[in-house]
Amino acid sequence: MFFQKKWPRIMSNNELTSKLRNTIGDHHPELCHQCGKCSSGCPSSNFFDFRPRKIVAMVQLGMIEKLVESETIWQCAQCLACKERCPREVAPYDVIQALQNIAFSQKLSIPNGYSLLIDSILKNGVIQNPIKVRAWKQAPTKEGKRVEFERLDRDSLNLPKPTRPGKMDIFSKALKKALKGEEK
Amino acid sequence: MLALYQGCTVQSEQYAFEISAKETLSNLGIQLQELEGLSCCGYPLKNVSVPAWFYMSARNLALAEAKGVDLLPLCNGCNLSFREVKNYLKEDSELRERINSLLSMEGLEYTGKAKSFHILEAFSQVVGIEKIRNAVKVPLNGLKLAAHYGCHALRPSSIGMIDDPENPQILEELIRVLGASAVDYPERLDCCGQGLSMTTGRTALTISGGKLKTIQNQLFDGVVTVCPFCMKMLDSKQRAIRVSTEYKDVNIPVFYYSQLLGLAMGLDAKQIGLNLNQSPVGDILKKIGGNKK
Numbered sequence: 001m002f003f004q005k006k007w008p009r010i011m012s013n014n015e016l017t018s019k020l021r022n023t024i025g026d027h028h029p030e031l032c033h034q035c036g037k038c039s040s041g042c043p044s045s046n047f048f049d050f051r052p053r054k055i056v057a058m059v060q061l062g063m064i065e066k067l068v069e070s071e072t073i074w075q076c077a078q079c080l081a082c083k084e085r086c087p088r089e090v091a092p093y094d095v096i097q098a099l100q101n102i103a104f105s106q107k108l109s110i111p112n113g114y115s116l117l118i119d120s121i122l123k124n125g126v127i128q129n130p131i132k133v134r135a136w137k138q139a140p141t142k143e144g145k146r147v148e149f150e151r152l153d154r155d156s157l158n159l160p161k162p163t164r165p166g167k168m169d170i171f172s173k174a175l176k177k178a179l180k181g182e183e184k
Numbered sequence: 185m186l187a188l189y190q191g192c193t194v195q196s197e198q199y200a201f202e203i204s205a206k207e208t209l210s211n212l213g214i215q216l217q218e219l220e221g222l223s224c225c226g227y228p229l230k231n232v233s234v235p236a237w238f239y240m241s242a243r244n245l246a247l248a249e250a251k252g253v254d255l256l257p258l259c260n261g262c263n264l265s266f267r268e269v270k271n272y273l274k275e276d277s278e279l280r281e282r283i284n285s286l287l288s289m290e291g292l293e294y295t296g297k298a299k300s301f302h303i304l305e306a307f308s309q310v311v312g313i314e315k316i317r318n319a320v321k322v323p324l325n326g327l328k329l330a331a332h333y334g335c336h337a338l339r340p341s342s343i344g345m346i347d348d349p350e351n352p353q354i355l356e357e358l359i360r361v362l363g364a365s366a367v368d369y370p371e372r373l374d375c376c377g378q379g380l381s382m383t384t385g386r387t388a389l390t391i392s393g394g395k396l397k398t399i400q401n402q403l404f405d406g407v408v409t410v411c412p413f414c415m416k417m418l419d420s421k422q423r424a425i426r427v428s429t430e431y432k433d434v435n436i437p438v439f440y441y442s443q444l445l446g447l448a449m450g451l452d453a454k455q456i457g458l459n460l461n462q463s464p465v466g467d468i469l470k471k472i473g474g475n476k477k
Contacts, residue, residue, distance in 0.1 A: 079375035080339035104232035113382035125223035139466030
């Protein structure tokens with residue numbers, strides 16, 4: 001649902017498997033013995049057909065192409081409970097992160113939000129510029145009596161100007177290189 | 185010396201954390217350094233590009249290193265990001281060279297000297313529990329508070345996080361020293377759901393709503409957190425939770441720890457940015473003797 005339009009895949013399944021192995025992270029899918037501790041503590045598993053154990057099993061079976069093209073890998077809440085609790089140090093979260101990185105590098109569909117984040121960081125150095133926020137004039141209570149609000153920003157709160165990269169052009173250039181995996 | 189690192193969310197909307205952290209730390213005698221040229225920590229991009237994440241975290245750490253300071257990020261995610269990247273770059277010299285070739289474009293170099301402190305470490309280790317105890321002017325007696333650490337304060341423990349990942353006590357200890365009670369509850373370490381906001385907003389709200397509802401059912405007076413993303417979900421989204429999820433009666437005060445500390449130190453509501461909280465914080469103010477200003 002949240003996908004951008006589909007692009008043709010560039011690499012074969014075997015190439016993808018070796019790419020997964022070489023993507024930075026603590027992941028060791030080969031060590032998994034399918035105990036299921038990861039899925040049982042996963043907040044996303046209550047809402048989606050999302051099971052870290054199943055994703056690791058699919059990686060063991062070499063089904064990388066199916067995974068990187070699926071919406072499933074983007075349903076992770078990034079809570080890291082699976083990585084923390086795995087008795088075999090498989091780090092299912094890192095497996096998922098590596099699969100997501102591959103999907104991006106192969107120009108496959110990724111959630112739209114990421115393009116917006118990347119655009120904002122390349123332009124401003126941060127994911128969002130300061131906004132005006134709602135502030136109350138009388139403290140709100142549970143009884144829900146109507147309270148008066150005002151809109152405040154950094155200036156009206158006497159906060160200093162936020163810091164940004166001094167040379168935005170160099171920052172963006174370096175970041176673009178990193179995003180393309182050309183940092184060598 | 186510590187330099188404040190706001191992070192994207194705090195510098196752009198969660199102003200109360202910046203206001204209350206600065207105010208309480210300076211009242212406790214901690215002088216924070218200003219650091220120029222900082223950017224996003226890179227954590228939001230780790231799912232699409234690990235190299236981009238490494239570059240951005242290492243760059244901020246290199247800026248701190250150049251000024252001889254350590255970073256105090258006001259965000260669980262930023263702190264995790266710096267610690268994780270430091271860990272990877274320490275172990276892999278080839279990776280460090282690759283990142284340094286990007287940093288050299290700006291004349292920066294990462295060697296790993298600068299550390300990253302979590303705000304709870306700043307309060308418990310840099311300031312110290314005893315100093316906080318002595319600074320309490322308005323004890324928060326009678327308040328029963330639920331500690332919400334946020335996932336990224338504790339996991340993954342393999343790289344050395346702030347406390348035991350399955351039974352942390354540091355936040356509870358810091359709450360109790362203010363006179364309030366902080367008891368265990370089964371959902372204490374559960375995720376706020378924010379990580380799902382980008383893909384499925386309603387699921388994120390449902391996870392937050394579920395946690396708030398269960399806290400409310402256990403008759404807590406309020407929730408205390410130290411992460412701007414958790415705060416955004418638990419404090420600022422209660423109305424959205426009531427409107428769009430099954431949790432129609434979620435309505436409970438939520439604070440940053442630094443705000444709670446400020447209240448106990450006798451600071452005014454506006455000095456700790458309490459007027460920016462969206463949850464019914466007036467209930468707590470009434471319980472501890474009213475809003476003075």
